[in-house]
Amino acid sequence: MSSGSSKPVGKMSINRILLWIGLVVVLFVTLFPFWWVLRTAWTTQGQVFNDTSSLLPVEFTWYNFRRVLGLVSTEEALAAGGSGQSLNFFLFLRNSLIFATLVTLGQVFFSSMSAYAFARLKFPFRNFLFTLYISALMVPGIVLLIPNFILVLNVREFFVETFGLASDNPILGFSGMIAPFFLMTPFAVFFLRQFFLGINKEVEEAATIDGASYATLYFRIILPLAQAPLATLGIITFIQAWNEYLWPLVIGREDSVKVLTVALSIFQSQQPSGAPDWTGLMAATTMAIIPVLIVYMIVGRRVLDSIQFTGFK
Amino acid sequence: MESHIQELKSEEEIKGKQKKKKVRVKETYTVRETRAAFLFLLPSLIGFTAFYFIPAIRGVWISLHEWDLLTEKTFIGTENYAELLGSREFRNSFWVTLKYVLWNIPFQTVFAVFIAIMMHRLTKSTIVRAIILLPWLMPNVVVGLLWVWLLDPGIGIVNIGIEALGFDGLKWLGGLDTAVPSIALINIWRHMGYTALLIFAGLQTIPESLYEAASIDGANDSQTFWRITVPLLRPVLAFVLVTTVIGSFQIFDTVAVTTQGGPINATEVVNWFIFERGFDRFKMGEATAASMILFSVLIVVSLIQLRLFNADESDF
Numbered sequence: 337m338s339s340g341s342s343k344p345v346g347k348m349s350i351n352r353i354l355l356w357i358g359l360v361v362v363l364f365v366t367l368f369p370f371w372w373v374l375r376t377a378w379t380t381q382g383q384v385f386n387d388t389s390s391l392l393p394v395e396f397t398w399y400n401f402r403r404v405l406g407l408v409s410t411e412e413a414l415a416a417g418g419s420g421q422s423l424n425f426f427l428f429l430r431n432s433l434i435f436a437t438l439v440t441l442g443q444v445f446f447s448s449m450s451a452y453a454f455a456r457l458k459f460p461f462r463n464f465l466f467t468l469y470i471s472a473l474m475v476p477g478i479v480l481l482i483p484n485f486i487l488v489l490n491v492r493e494f495f496v497e498t499f500g501l502a503s504d505n506p507i508l509g510f511s512g513m514i515a516p517f518f519l520m521t522p523f524a525v526f527f528l529r530q531f532f533l534g535i536n537k538e539v540e541e542a543a544t545i546d547g548a549s550y551a552t553l554y555f556r557i558i559l560p561l562a563q564a565p566l567a568t569l570g571i572i573t574f575i576q577a578w579n580e581y582l583w584p585l586v587i588g589r590e591d592s593v594k595v596l597t598v599a600l601s602i603f604q605s606q607q608p609s610g611a612p613d614w615t616g617l618m619a620a621t622t623m624a625i626i627p628v629l630i631v632y633m634i635v636g637r638r639v640l641d642s643i644q645f646t647g648f649k
Numbered sequence: 650m651e652s653h654i655q656e657l658k659s660e661e662e663i664k665g666k667q668k669k670k671k672v673r674v675k676e677t678y679t680v681r682e683t684r685a686a687f688l689f690l691l692p693s694l695i696g697f698t699a700f701y702f703i704p705a706i707r708g709v710w711i712s713l714h715e716w717d718l719l720t721e722k723t724f725i726g727t728e729n730y731a732e733l734l735g736s737r738e739f740r741n742s743f744w745v746t747l748k749y750v751l752w753n754i755p756f757q758t759v760f761a762v763f764i765a766i767m768m769h770r771l772t773k774s775t776i777v778r779a780i781i782l783l784p785w786l787m788p789n790v791v792v793g794l795l796w797v798w799l800l801d802p803g804i805g806i807v808n809i810g811i812e813a814l815g816f817d818g819l820k821w822l823g824g825l826d827t828a829v830p831s832i833a834l835i836n837i838w839r840h841m842g843y844t845a846l847l848i849f850a851g852l853q854t855i856p857e858s859l860y861e862a863a864s865i866d867g868a869n870d871s872q873t874f875w876r877i878t879v880p881l882l883r884p885v886l887a888f889v890l891v892t893t894v895i896g897s898f899q900i901f902d903t904v905a906v907t908t909q910g911g912p913i914n915a916t917e918v919v920n921w922f923i924f925e926r927g928f929d930r931f932k933m934g935e936a937t938a939a940s941m942i943l944f945s946v947l948i949v950v951s952l953i954q955l956r957l958f959n960a961d962e963s964d965f
Contacts, residue, residue, distance in 0.1 A: 359771055366838075372806055458686075460683065479937075516696075520693035578788065643782070643843070
């Protein structure tokens, strides 16, 4: 594929140099905004408005990160020239982790169960059911948003009235937020079914002759053989759940369950009419990015490969 | 989680279905297997019924009512639909969305093709691909906030850069004419790498021998591009366009974080209109009816696109 095959090695054509310049520009455009987040987060609150063109942090400081993690007292904040406004994102970071982790575990596990049934077992209405699942991929999220909102609201009310739970009970709150993603998504079922179909049946057939039950086949053969796609799906699901905004925005407004994306957007839109607290916001933004970056650094290759899959299996 | 990935599946699935129909054999079922199957399916069946199937039907039902969540709903038939179709604000939201799609998709796709070709010609480096994909992995909220800061008319680095070059800075998200293109710009930045990787994967399926043959025949780069790359890439491009256009019509997060529909209603896209009706004014009937209209429009848009691309499938 490389043009080296059709051109002598060592000969750098003008075209190639131009292409390299283009690629460097693209990489710069992609990365610069991230640098600007860090640069702002590392700059003191006062200097961010004074020295706007410096490409490096002005008066380098970790203060904003400490502020965002709630490690700064009000007096210190006022002394540093800030509003002293509370900015504790630690709670929201925790909530995001809970939300994304539970969604991932539930969705991958339960979707893999039904994917196994669709890929391996014969039962009435199989194709009908599968087509029904897949057709749900076509429905825009906004169509389901309001009915699901009302459903979760009603179920919550029921629990509050029947069991006398507090209406901001975090377990109740998280359950409602997680529920629509927990048991299945059509994409997860489809994705895993495709992989299960590709697994060689011989091992299962041999095990069946030895009297293995379907549960044994699923837990002992399918799941171990499908570790790679399960992990890939898990990563995609985690990142998407971490990034989810609209659903937690409408259903998870209480602080006890509020996730980072919602907290960030509300914080921004509730700024007093003065200048926004950019240094604090960018420090909080950095913290919202870091978990995704960590996952990505460890398993980036899987994410990249999954994109080739979703496109061209 | 209305990511692009989800929609990627449908096309392929349709093909799979057609294949299955042709070889349909009379199936026999054992009780044991059927029972096991439904046990395995049970959790997903509950999830599907509760959060997809019933809500979809309930949505249609709600859209035929006037309902503010607090009082009893009143059945009003198709009145919500009639009102919406006659409402200037609702039609404006479709116009704004269309404007956004037209700013977003062409630039995003062209940039993506260029990036894909650059990567294809120059490097297979995983690090380059990993960087290219980075913006797409970020939460929309984070990307939105980041660009509100970069595009700040007063002290944002973009305007400072523009002014340093001797031009006038723009109002970006705050300007009536620049707000929609600014939001498009943000999402072009977020999506072009992802789209480029899809196209890049498509480029790799084009056999090298074709390029070699063209090179032997003395074809230059632009001839190779238009005569080999573009025709062979057409199915991939079709697929990318169908999915990104549908995703683009559903823009919400970026608007919610950056402009909230403003200035005035310059960025009031359909999804923002629905959100605002439903969750600010609690007009549940009207909001669901609007979402149903959006759904219908999306179906029509997809059908038109599929038709357009299928008509040219004989190209390869």
